[in-house]
Amino acid sequence: MNIDINKNRNFILSVICVVFIVFTIVFVSVISLSKNGLINNKGNLTEVKDNRELYGNNLHGYIELSPLWVQVESEDPDDLSLYFKSKDGYLLTMSAFNSNETKAVDLSSTLYKSINNKDYAGVESTNEMINGYVAYKVYGYNLKVNKWLYTWTFEDYNGITHFISIEGNEKSSTHFLIPSTYLNRR
Numbered sequence: 510m511n512i513d514i515n516k517n518r519n520f521i522l523s524v525i526c527v528v529f530i531v532f533t534i535v536f537v538s539v540i541s542l543s544k545n546g547l548i549n550n551k552g553n554l555t556e557v558k559d560n561r562e563l564y565g566n567n568l569h570g571y572i573e574l575s576p577l578w579v580q581v582e583s584e585d586p587d588d589l590s591l592y593f594k595s596k597d598g599y600l601l602t603m604s605a606f607n608s609n610e611t612k613a614v615d616l617s618s619t620l621y622k623s624i625n626n627k628d629y630a631g632v633e634s635t636n637e638m639i640n641g642y643v644a645y646k647v648y649g650y651n652l653k654v655n656k657w658l659y660t661w662t663f664e665d666y667n668g669i670t671h672f673i674s675i676e677g678n679e680k681s682s683t684h685f686l687i688p689s690t691y692l693n694r695r
Contacts, residue, residue: 599677617645
């Protein structure tokens, strides 16, 4: 019976990773085509704020973003993740899962396995503290889109597993420090 539970958990984590990677590739492609004028932006970006603001909600938590960032709405009404785009081409995603169903360490391990292949270089896994939570950080350079992908997974004290990812060009960008601004509540 435990084998069936582990198989189901691994299958669910694999599906989540595949969906995330496919969505990221499609999202990057759409942004690239839009940026190059090959498709029109549908105007689904929210207004840019003048000062640093907290973005998020009580489920996903909150992060501090500068006016360089805008929230992007998903076209899938069932998608509960939060998406943000910066004016200089970085993408940020926040997702939340029930910790009883998705453990941060398992999600991190699945992410590591899914990007540790010939399409990525410099794939690493480490731990990092995010506002008092132990986060599992996985990152690597996507050779197909020429961007760094950083992911953090951690569990809060309310039984929620959080997933934050940032994708962008410069490995030393301060955008990759945004998760350190994470707050569980406003």
